[in-house]
Amino acid sequence: MEDTRKRIRKFRDDRSWSQFHTPENLAKAINIESGELLEHFLWNNNYDKEEVSDELADVIIYCMHMADALNVDIKEIINKKMDKNEKKYPVEKSRGTSKKYTEL
16 A cells, blocks of 8 residues: 555656645545546446546545645544544444434
8 A cells, every 4th residue: 555655646746736735625626536436326326337446546546645735644544533433333223224323
């Protein structure tokens, strides 16, 4: 994974794009790319896996750029959030239901 992260950073840095990678711009880019991902599921569930994978990759790449811009460790923030999720959604209350934690 670290090689991939370095490749993504190099791609950005070789093009001097860091100047555009403010948290605000990256949040917008993540949202736009997420919309493009969602578009593949509009009206039906027939999707092209290659195209969906490309859009998913774009979302992940922008998320990695956002982590850099915020100077946060992805593994650390994911584990912190999972700790919170495990408390909000205990297995005994949430298994097999899609209810939000406020409804459990």
